[in-house]
Amino acid sequence: MRRFILRRLLQSAVALLGVTLVVFLLLQMVPGDPVRVALGTRFDPETYEALRSRAGLDQPAVVQYFSYLGNALTGDLGVSFRSGEPVTDIVLARLPATLSLAFTALLLALLIAFPLGVISGVRSGSPIDHAVRIFSQFGVSVPDFWMGIMGILLFAGVLGWLPPSGYVALSEDPAGWLAHVILPAATVGLVTASILTRFIRSSVLEVLSQDYVRTAEAKGLRPRVVVLRHVLRNALIPVVTVVAVQLASLLGGVIVIEVLFAWPGIGRLTFDAVQARDYPVLQGAVLLVAGLFLLVNLLVDLLYARLDPRISVR
Amino acid sequence: MSRGHRTLAGAALALTVALLAGCSSGAGVDVGGGDAAKGGVLRAAIGGEPDQLDPHKTSAYYSFQVLENVYDTLVEPDAELQMRPSLATEWRTSDDQLTWTFTLREGVKFSDGSALTAEDVVYSYRRIIDEKLNAAYKFATVKEVAAPDATTVVITLTAPTPNLLANLGGFKGVAIVQKANVDSGDIRTKPVGSGPFSVAGYTSGDRIELVRNENYWGAQAKLDGVTFTFVKDPTVALQNLRGDEADWTDNLPPQQVPGLRDAGNPTVQTVASNDYWYLALNQARKPYDDPAVRQAIAFALDREAIAKAAKFGLATVNQTAIPRASSWHYDYTPYNRDLDKAKSLLAGKSGLNLELMVTTEYPETVTAAQVIAANLDEIGIAVKIRTLDFAQWLDEQGKGNFDAFLLGWLGNIDPDEFYYAQHHSEGTFNFHNYRNAEVDKLLEQARVQTDQAARKQEYDRAAKLIVDDASYIYLYNPDVVQGWSDKVSGVEVRTDRAIRFRDVALAR
Numbered sequence: 001m002r003r004f005i006l007r008r009l010l011q012s013a014v015a016l017l018g019v020t021l022v023v024f025l026l027l028q029m030v031p032g033d034p035v036r037v038a039l040g041t042r043f044d045p046e047t048y049e050a051l052r053s054r055a056g057l058d059q060p061a062v063v064q065y066f067s068y069l070g071n072a073l074t075g076d077l078g079v080s081f082r083s084g085e086p087v088t089d090i091v092l093a094r095l096p097a098t099l100s101l102a103f104t105a106l107l108l109a110l111l112i113a114f115p116l117g118v119i120s121g122v123r124s125g126s127p128i129d130h131a132v133r134i135f136s137q138f139g140v141s142v143p144d145f146w147m148g149i150m151g152i153l154l155f156a157g158v159l160g161w162l163p164p165s166g167y168v169a170l171s172e173d174p175a176g177w178l179a180h181v182i183l184p185a186a187t188v189g190l191v192t193a194s195i196l197t198r199f200i201r202s203s204v205l206e207v208l209s210q211d212y213v214r215t216a217e218a219k220g221l222r223p224r225v226v227v228l229r230h231v232l233r234n235a236l237i238p239v240v241t242v243v244a245v246q247l248a249s250l251l252g253g254v255i256v257i258e259v260l261f262a263w264p265g266i267g268r269l270t271f272d273a274v275q276a277r278d279y280p281v282l283q284g285a286v287l288l289v290a291g292l293f294l295l296v297n298l299l300v301d302l303l304y305a306r307l308d309p310r311i312s313v314r
Numbered sequence: 315m316s317r318g319h320r321t322l323a324g325a326a327l328a329l330t331v332a333l334l335a336g337c338s339s340g341a342g343v344d345v346g347g348g349d350a351a352k353g354g355v356l357r358a359a360i361g362g363e364p365d366q367l368d369p370h371k372t373s374a375y376y377s378f379q380v381l382e383n384v385y386d387t388l389v390e391p392d393a394e395l396q397m398r399p400s401l402a403t404e405w406r407t408s409d410d411q412l413t414w415t416f417t418l419r420e421g422v423k424f425s426d427g428s429a430l431t432a433e434d435v436v437y438s439y440r441r442i443i444d445e446k447l448n449a450a451y452k453f454a455t456v457k458e459v460a461a462p463d464a465t466t467v468v469i470t471l472t473a474p475t476p477n478l479l480a481n482l483g484g485f486k487g488v489a490i491v492q493k494a495n496v497d498s499g500d501i502r503t504k505p506v507g508s509g510p511f512s513v514a515g516y517t518s519g520d521r522i523e524l525v526r527n528e529n530y531w532g533a534q535a536k537l538d539g540v541t542f543t544f545v546k547d548p549t550v551a552l553q554n555l556r557g558d559e560a561d562w563t564d565n566l567p568p569q570q571v572p573g574l575r576d577a578g579n580p581t582v583q584t585v586a587s588n589d590y591w592y593l594a595l596n597q598a599r600k601p602y603d604d605p606a607v608r609q610a611i612a613f614a615l616d617r618e619a620i621a622k623a624a625k626f627g628l629a630t631v632n633q634t635a636i637p638r639a640s641s642w643h644y645d646y647t648p649y650n651r652d653l654d655k656a657k658s659l660l661a662g663k664s665g666l667n668l669e670l671m672v673t674t675e676y677p678e679t680v681t682a683a684q685v686i687a688a689n690l691d692e693i694g695i696a697v698k699i700r701t702l703d704f705a706q707w708l709d710e711q712g713k714g715n716f717d718a719f720l721l722g723w724l725g726n727i728d729p730d731e732f733y734y735a736q737h738h739s740e741g742t743f744n745f746h747n748y749r750n751a752e753v754d755k756l757l758e759q760a761r762v763q764t765d766q767a768a769r770k771q772e773y774d775r776a777a778k779l780i781v782d783d784a785s786y787i788y789l790y791n792p793d794v795v796q797g798w799s800d801k802v803s804g805v806e807v808r809t810d811r812a813i814r815f816r817d818v819a820l821a822r
Contacts, residue, residue: 031705031706031709031710032703032704032705032706032708032709033705033708033709033712034705036705036708036709036712037704037705037708038365038373039373039448040373040374040708041708041721041723041743042373042448042451042743043708043712043742043743044448044450044451044742045742046446046450047446047447047448047450047451049446050445050446051446082365082366083365083366083502083503084366084368084371084499084502085366085502085503085518090518093517093518093519094518094519097519097520149547149549149550152549152550152553153549153553156553156557157553157556157557160557163554163557163559164550164553164554164557164559165545165547165550165553165554165559166520166543166545166554166559167519167520259546259547260546260547260550261550262520262543262544262545262546262550264517264518264519264520265519268519269519272363275675275703275704275705276365276705277705
């Protein structure tokens with residue numbers, strides 16, 4: 001077990017190294033110059049050169065990459081081109097907002113997707129199954145920003161129940177946080193719920209066609225017991241993977257939704273960093289997201305062993 | 315923001331004032347709301363987040379929206395954009411116009427209580443000049459800045475500079491900063507200025523909190539503070555205003571502004587701005603090096619339709635750069651839509667393909683381009699619209715990789731700012747390669763011309779040549795649009811887009 005975790009951590013480190021290289025290469029290829037953006041249209045050659053050399057952008061790309069990597073290994077992710085603040089501080093400051101939105105959205109999604117997916121799988125072909133499938137089709141195909149704006153217009157505008165945008169830290173004012181998180185979390189959660197519902201439905205359907213289910217039914221177990229004890233438990237394993245992937249992508253920040261709702265998370269930070277070509281911040285944000293992704297995956301693998309005794313970690 | 319949170323913010327503000335040190339806004343200490351005679355914290359929703367709060371290093375308009383209330387300059391523009399005393403109470407120039415002596419206001423303090431003296435002015439200007447910061451070009455003719463005593467600043471020039479006051483006060487990018495604040499690095503997030511408000515808190519991605527500066531030299535601000543939040547989507551910003559989550563915003567959906575303006579609550583006001591938007595043709599490329607081709611395009615454009623599409627009518631069409639309200643305006647409108655004239659100027663050169671570069675950073679350029687494409691199609695020019703994000707757009711502009719582009723210039727005050735860098739052969743913003751020796755000469759003369767009447771004449775002559783040559787094809791001056799709830803009073807919508815909250819009050 002310990003060896004398994006150690007090996008996975010080592011693999012993660014290699015993966016993160018790969019991430020820095022890929023991001024760096026991509027940034028080299030993307031047109032646009034952070035110093036030009038910082039100066040805007042008021043371009044003055046002298047100021048431009050001064051700023052470039054201050055940011056180290058006049059160095060060859062290889063030198064830039066290795067000096068970045070050298071500093072990163074000591075925990076120094078550099079400073080933002082735009083603000084001059086340390087990247088580590090900037091990125092970590094955005095983490096609570098993203099975490100709280102991601103987990104709330106996932107919770108909502110699970111609360112919706114589980115009952116709907118199971119019912120729709122068990123009662124496949126029934127009117128309720130059709131309704132659920134229409135719902136999940138809607139959630140997957142309607143753009144989230146549109147749903148967000150409609151939510152704002154209805155719940156903040158017409159009904160006046162919720163604030164249209166903004167953020168309050170959970171640690172500061174839990175009630176205020178809840179009021180502000182509902183709309184963005186519901187918007188994101190609805191999309192995630194649609195995806196999960198479909199997976200749960202098909203997973204349940206697949207398990208239902210297995211021999212052991214037929215055996216259980218033949219033994220005369222009540223349908224309720226069959227579903228709860230045999231179907232659900234086995235249907236859960238592929239679902240866990242999908243939930244983990246969804247969680248990881250939520251942790252990466254939901255860019256459009258964070259921008260729309262003025263939610264100060266990683267997604268909005270990434271958006272601003274791309275616009276400004278703020279390479280250090282972008283690198284830092286991607287590294288953090290990649291790290292969270294690897295962590296979630298590790299936890300899922302450990303969870304597998306719990307759910308299914310046939311899988312063991314070595 | 316709920317009412318409960320506002321109380322909390324008020325408590326945090328009061329605490330911050332007491333401590334005068336950066337305390338986190340999470341401090342849950344039960345302190346009263348402040349002086350009851352004055353009033354409240356105004357919640358302002360702006361369209362984006364400042365990149366940083368160092369006035370000398372930022373170029374983002376969002377930063378200046380905040381910093382306008384935190385910093386002072388030696389002089390500052392009034393509503394008519396005439397330079398008035400601010401930190402400097404008076405100034406005189408030597409007979410040769412090369413030495414300017416400014417007398418500073420007595421007893422001015424930074425918000426932390428330390429004195430602001432002539433040394434701080436010297437330090438601020440030297441910092442901009444020596445470190446080649448963004449506003450360095452405004453000091454191009456400055457040879458030396460000296461502080462013979464605590465309230466006197468002497469600026470020596472290499473050439474007469476009639477627009478020196480506009481350079482030293484036009485915007486807060488030339489503000490007087492505090493050396494200790496710069497040296498500690500705090501200026502990026504906790505800048506210390508001498509303006510009517512000071513920065514009490516900055517939560518990245520979320521909000522900036524200002525509190526009234528009790529050490530301010532002028533009349534004390536009526537508000538206890540201002541909280542800026544960053545709401546990118548104009549529909550959401552409007553909902554904030556309507557739902558009493560914000561008291562003021564300048565980020566309103568343009569298509570709704572005419573209706574809102576008539577409806578009354580929230581109050582929405584529009585004022586013609588000093589900005590202008592234009593079409594530039596790359597004169598290093600054929601056939602746009604030919605003035606006749608550029609004039610043909612100028613004659614083919616339907617400016618009213620362009621302004622209507624781009625700004626929903628919230629703009630005034632213009633054929634010269636400087637708007638009507640300015641004393642530097644030059645009334646000259648040679649290009650009234652005339653397709654026959656345009657075709658004859660093209661002289662059989664139809665079948666042209668023009669690639670027009672626009673940017674999503676300014677959505678109005680994307681919309682305007684569609685009208686321009688339709689207009690030019692009528693004279694046989696096929697327009698291909700190339701839409702880029704701003705970073706790439708600037709890259710292409712810098713490299714000269716364009717047939718034509720659409721953009722605007724914002725916040726100019728003095729005619730030198732409107733013309734020199736854009737139209738002089740050696741101008742730093744002359745990306746479209748305009749060359750006219752006569753214009754160069756006039757712009758150089760006017761730049762050092764100290765006789766105001768003569769200076770106006772020289773700029774008028776330069777403007778006529780620039781328009782005749784269609785160096786830029788001017789399109790319109792947009793309006794400044796702001797909205798506020800009926801609790802807010804004293805807002806002055808300014809033509810230079812400076813957002814000043816010092817005279818604003820909030821009914822409670």
